[in-house]
Amino acid sequence: MKFLVVGAGAVGGYFGGRLVQKGEDVTFLVRSGRRAQLEQTGLVIESHAGNWSAGVKTLVAGEEADAPFDVVLLSVKAYHMGQIVEDLRGYVTEQTVILPLLNGYGHYETLWQAFGKERVLGGLCFISTTLDAEGRIVHSSPRHDVTFGEWDGGRTERVEKILEHMSCAGFDVILSENVQRDVWHKYITIAVISGITTLFRSSLGPIMADAHGHATCKKLLAEIVEITRLAGAPTKEDVEEKTYQIVVNSPFGMKASMLYDMEKGLSVETDHLHGYLLSLAEKHGRTATEFPVLQAVYGVLRVYEIFIYSSR
Template sequence: MRFLVVGAGAVGGYFGGRLVQKGEDVTFLVRPGRRSQLEKTGLVIESLHGDWASDVKTLVAGEKAEPFDVVLLSVKAYHMEQIVEELRPYVSEQTLVMPLLNGYQHFEDLWAAFGQERVLGGVCFISTTLDAEGRIVHTSPRHDVTFGEWSGGRSARVEKVLEHMSGAEFNVVLSENAQRDVWHKYIFIAVMSGITSLFRSSIGPIMADSHGHATCKRLLAEIVEITKAAGAPASEDVEELTYKGILNTPAPMKASMLLDLEKGLSVETDHIHGYLLSLAEKHGRSTAEFPVLQAVHGVLRVYEAGKSTE
């Protein structure tokens, strides 16, 4: 089975690298600058689960290659339009696309480009970043991938993907309810990214402060209310489950959005928070009904506007 991993960044580089470490056939679709860096240093992972480094195969958009069996997609959402066009030559009718992005809107983009039958449901749970030398630094105990058929159940093709991904140095689960898993992760990450970015803090101090704690709970309630109004296939107890997950999150944890913000990089707030507000409007709700979510989105949009004038 031939894997194409789009990007060799913090997420794709980690999971793709672990597949290489296992011995799978993996190619990374990268920019010319990242290719040059990888040719000098190899792909380097520093992790509490074990360090690893190796040369890897790379591909730059436009170069010829036969279509791949599986595409692992973990780019930032604001690159999706460009990435979809770059992927077309490498996707056939047999190719499976497994997105590991946060949110939901990217599924609609991928369905439009490749057809819903080629796109699997997928989420990951990991905290990684790239350091100044391009090394992937993994800082959380979790390094999990959950995927499955969007329509649910099991199939021979996802069983085969599971066979090839199992045994790598990360956890992989084949889900029979991928849509639910996607929405549960979306709700969790929308809260975590929103609240840590709003307060410019890791989650521990926010939850230790009475006002911070209350704001976090309010943000969670607003997001769950929107998803229920939209008929999203989340569990009835998703609010309780998400709240428990936040309480159990290690105190030093920062969402990747906050890490990007601290580095002065672009953030995915339109894809994560803006989409939720548009979903509310689509289902007849005023965005004024969701003031904390509005505040999160507004703060991050102002940040983005400030970046564009620098």
């Protein structure tokens, strides 16, 4: 099975690197600058689960692949999706399936329109990784999980085969028969954690230790769950309580990757996460002002992006 991993960043680089470490046939689709860095240093992973480094195969968009790819592993930032779709057109064939690991939901609509719904699996991951100044992938969470499955459920020959190749690769992999629900549950969780930690510019611990911060987080969670129910998302009835338990039981120093991006002065995915939720609310006859904490999160992040773009 031939994998094409789009990007060799914190997420794609980690899971793709572990697949290489296992011995799978993996190529990374990267920009020319990242290729030069990988040629010099190799792909480097620093993790409590085991450090690893090695040279890897790379492609730059437009270069010809030596054979068709079976699986495209997609874990880029959502604001790159427009360009990524164009970059992928030459590598997605009739035999290719796309496995996205992005947070949120809107990217599915983009991929379905570009490549057809039958070619796109559902997928998500749980991991905390970042690229350091030297381009090394630093894995700092106890989890490194991938969940995927057919969008309409069930088990098929193609997902069973992907499971076989992704298993025993140094991370946890789950084949889900209800991946739509899993995607929405992850969306809710990450929208809350990214929203509250960027709003307060703090890890979760201090926020949840303060009565006002704790209450604000609970209100944000309630607003997000209300919107997903308006939209008819296939979530469990107890999703709000389960998400709350995830938040309160997270490590004191837990930060969303979005906060790490802010601390580095990078772009953030607020339009894809929080903006999309507000657009869903409006689509179902509600206004943004009816969800004041979510609106505040979105406003803070939009102003941040205006600031970073104006200062470049």
